[in-house]
Amino acid sequence: MRTQPINEQERERAFSSVKKPEVTERQQLDVRYHVEDHEVTGRPRAFLEAFAAILRHTNYRMALEHFVRVSAKCARCAVQCPVYQATNDVKDIPCYRSELLLSVYRRHFTMSGSLIGRLTGTGHLTDETVQQMAESFWNCTACRRCTIECPVGIDHALITHLGRFILSEIGIAPRALVVSTREQLEGKTGNTSAVPVPALSDTLEFLEEDMEEEKGVPIKFPLDVEGAEYLFTPAVSDFLMEAETLMGIAAVFAATGGSWTISTNYFDAINYGLFYNDRILERVIRKLYSETERLKTRAILIGECGHASRTAKYYVPVHCGGDQAKPVYNIMEYTYRMYKEGKLKLQPGTITEKVTYHDPCNIARQGWIVDQPRELIRAFCSDVVEMQPLGQDNICCGGGGGTVSIDEIRPYRTTVGGKAKADQIRATGAKYLIAPCANCKKQLRELVEDQEIDCEVVGLHDLIYKAIMFEGQPAEMQTAQEKG
Amino acid sequence: MDAVIEFAQGPLFRVTFGIMILGLIRLVVLDLINAVEAYRRAGDKSLAWTAAITKTVSWLFPLKRAFTQRPVYSVISIVFHIGLILVPIFLLAHIQLWEAGLGISWWSLPHFWADLLTITTIVTGAALFFGRIGQRSAQALSRTQDYLWPILLIIPFVTGYICANTVVGPATYQLSMLVHLLSAELIFVLIPFTKIAHCVLMPLSQFIITLAWKFPARVDDKICTTLKKKGAPV
Ligand code: SF4
Ligand code: SF4
Numbered sequence: 001m002r003t004q005p006i007n008e009q010e011r012e013r014a015f016s017s018v019k020k021p022e023v024t025e026r027q028q029l030d031v032r033y034h035v036e037d038h039e040v041t042g043r044p045r046a047f048l049e050a051f052a053a054i055l056r057h058t059n060y061r062m063a064l065e066h067f068v069r070v071s072a073k074c075a076r077c078a079v080q081c082p083v084y085q086a087t088n089d090v091k092d093i094p095c096y097r098s099e100l101l102l103s104v105y106r107r108h109f110t111m112s113g114s115l116i117g118r119l120t121g122t123g124h125l126t127d128e129t130v131q132q133m134a135e136s137f138w139n140c141t142a143c144r145r146c147t148i149e150c151p152v153g154i155d156h157a158l159i160t161h162l163g164r165f166i167l168s169e170i171g172i173a174p175r176a177l178v179v180s181t182r183e184q185l186e187g188k189t190g191n192t193s194a195v196p197v198p199a200l201s202d203t204l205e206f207l208e209e210d211m212e213e214e215k216g217v218p219i220k221f222p223l224d225v226e227g228a229e230y231l232f233t234p235a236v237s238d239f240l241m242e243a244e245t246l247m248g249i250a251a252v253f254a255a256t257g258g259s260w261t262i263s264t265n266y267f268d269a270i271n272y273g274l275f276y277n278d279r280i281l282e283r284v285i286r287k288l289y290s291e292t293e294r295l296k297t298r299a300i301l302i303g304e305c306g307h308a309s310r311t312a313k314y315y316v317p318v319h320c321g322g323d324q325a326k327p328v329y330n331i332m333e334y335t336y337r338m339y340k341e342g343k344l345k346l347q348p349g350t351i352t353e354k355v356t357y358h359d360p361c362n363i364a365r366q367g368w369i370v371d372q373p374r375e376l377i378r379a380f381c382s383d384v385v386e387m388q389p390l391g392q393d394n395i396c397c398g399g400g401g402g403t404v405s406i407d408e409i410r411p412y413r414t415t416v417g418g419k420a421k422a423d424q425i426r427a428t429g430a431k432y433l434i435a436p437c438a439n440c441k442k443q444l445r446e447l448v449e450d451q452e453i454d455c456e457v458v459g460l461h462d463l464i465y466k467a468i469m470f471e472g473q474p475a476e477m478q479t480a481q482e483k484g
Numbered sequence: 485m486d487a488v489i490e491f492a493q494g495p496l497f498r499v500t501f502g503i504m505i506l507g508l509i510r511l512v513v514l515d516l517i518n519a520v521e522a523y524r525r526a527g528d529k530s531l532a533w534t535a536a537i538t539k540t541v542s543w544l545f546p547l548k549r550a551f552t553q554r555p556v557y558s559v560i561s562i563v564f565h566i567g568l569i570l571v572p573i574f575l576l577a578h579i580q581l582w583e584a585g586l587g588i589s590w591w592s593l594p595h596f597w598a599d600l601l602t603i604t605t606i607v608t609g610a611a612l613f614f615g616r617i618g619q620r621s622a623q624a625l626s627r628t629q630d631y632l633w634p635i636l637l638i639i640p641f642v643t644g645y646i647c648a649n650t651v652v653g654p655a656t657y658q659l660s661m662l663v664h665l666l667s668a669e670l671i672f673v674l675i676p677f678t679k680i681a682h683c684v685l686m687p688l689s690q691f692i693i694t695l696a697w698k699f700p701a702r703v704d705d706k707i708c709t710t711l712k713k714k715g716a717p718v
Contacts, residue, residue: 053710057703059525062518063696070682073630075622079553090624149553151543152682153689158696182718279704318527318699
């Protein structure tokens with residue numbers, strides 16, 4: 001599907017900046033997201049030093065060497081990028097964006113490049129290019145859609161990922177992400193939303209009462225149970241904003257007799273490191289893993305959150321012992337398995353309104369979780385429509401790559417990043433948009449609001465909560481459900 | 485003239501062809517060395533081989549891919565590549581030269597198909613060139629080499645076709661033959677050092693990117709040490 005480019009009015013809205021001119025002036029950085037003050041003089045040099053250090057200790061050189069040799073500049077990726085489709089600005093073509101970093105690599109880190117550069121005295125990295133990268137790498141939602149359409153196999157999301165990593169080493173990273181992560185790793189509360197433990201236990205207790213009242217059976221959030229099978233960690237924001245998702249998950253565990261626990265010592269699966277810095281990614285992973293070791297759980301279970309699931313699944317093995325590391329699952333895998341084993345019963349026809357399912361990029365792109373939620377949904381929803389394209393080819397919500405957490409760029413996200421998604425949602429005419437990801441949910445709610453689409457964004461377990469059936473549940477409560 | 489042609493056909497051919505082969509081997513070997521080193525450092529050694537193989541095959545034979553996005557461009561590009569690969573290798577006249585020189589030979593394209601593929605390559609090559617000029621997104625990405633390649637690549641096809649098919653005077657024939665040889669040899673030399681290197685590197689891409697997302701374990705400390713950031717707040 002193709003999306004029409006935005007009009008002038010929308011463009012103005014999307015690219016308006018709330019930053020104070022004096023800050024932009026002081027930081028010499030005309031980007032729309034807030035950045036903490038950093039050393040401004042000598043940025044190109046610092047950038048190259050950080051680049052060199054990263055190349056020395058990581059595997060990026062292999063990929064860059066390969067990319068600079070094969071890049072065919074065929075422009076095929078342009079049709080795949082929802083951002084470029086919306087802005088129609090050639091600077092947003094994936095290959096154009098990647099070339100910013102590839103040319104720095106070619107000029108400063110390959111023999112032929114530096115030779116030619118030195119002979120002709122050209123191509124040296126300038127502060128202007130650093131600024132261009134700071135702008136460009138955060139316009140991309142890291143959805144990796146372009147990668148699936150590049151015939152020669154260039155992975156732009158990897159390049160964006162690396163570009164942001166280097167930039168963050170010289171102090172250029174969205175303040176929203178840095179501040180939250182600082183709280184998570186070094187702050188008193190130890191989580192990105194700064195939720196104190198008493199608030200957490202109060203919330204959960206309150207939800208437990210609610211659930212018992214609604215379902216007629218006791219449903220618990222087990223806290224700090226040593227030796228439980230699963231250590232459950234959602235995106236911490238769920239405790240504040242997605243009570244219904246959590247209730248659905250607790251209900252699934254209650255109905256299936258699963259052994260799980262939430263740690264009051266560390267209960268946040270968010271890992272913004274994926275979006276701006278590999279070192280941070282590593283620290284957060286290690287913090288999560290030490291919690292599972294402390295509580296001696298068999299596995300880690302991540303809530304409805306795409307990036308948290310992807311980081312834990314792929315980087316727990318990397319940093320915590322390869323194939324010896326404890327397994328990581330996404331909650332939908334658990335729920336699906338229980339459903340297939342017949343331990344989870346869902347009332348068919350619970351939801352009669354039209355529903356559609358949004359694939360979060362971070363769990364769908366590699367084909368990890370695509371069909372499981374759909375099968376669950378069909379078990380209790382009678383009117384399911386699909387958006388096209390879907391699954392591995394899905395279109396990003398427009399808030400990927402951490403951009404959803406940057407509130408000051410909301411107009412950009414809902415006008416540019418989410419344009420293609422909005423068109424898709426509108427075309428389905430769905431009443432419920434199921435998005436099993438904390439990031440996607442926030443973005444999609446803002447998107448349907450700003451784009452004036454009449455549709456309610458929910459998590460998968462929010463609806464499962466309505467459809468779930470318990471053994472020994474009072475009969476009148478089951479019939480109440482049947483009526484939806 | 486004859487002497488020049490002979491030189492182009494003999495020593496020059498051997499040298500340029502050798503440069504191409506050695507150059508391409510070098511690229512593959514470098515890629516493999518990098519990959520082995522990356523694998524050694526990777527903290528997690530499980531690789532999604534099947535997915536990488538499936539994706540590689542789907543791009544080597546992009547039948548399904550072709551029609552989902554930019555179908556016209558895709559078909560043109562595919563037809564172009566088919567001729568580009570098949571004709572030089574399976575043209576009877578070329579095989580006869582190999583047989584005369586090294587005594588080896590293989591299956592050859594029937595005359596009709598050789599002609600047809602030559603023409604389609606020329607036409608689609610020209611189309612790719614004009615497509616690049618005419619399309620805004622391609623323009624924005626293109627370097628000089630990107631415009632020159634389609635043109636350079638069809639020169640040996642045009643001249644080869646003239647030599648093989650048209651009744652031309654000996655002078656024209658000789659000139660065409662010389663251009664044919666020299667342009668092909670220029671291509672040989674350039675291949676390993678330009679984007680056409682994708683002819684051997686592209687099948688490795690999916691493996692490289694799969695591996696690239698497997699980071700080395702515990703780099704935080706090392707990078708902090710190198711950048712003198714140890715103990716610095718987040
Ligand atoms: S599809 Fe690949 S080779 Fe083509 S322009 Fe995009 S990144 Fe470059
Ligand atoms: S990752 Fe997504 S947003 Fe970024 S360039 Fe690729 S398609 Fe566009």
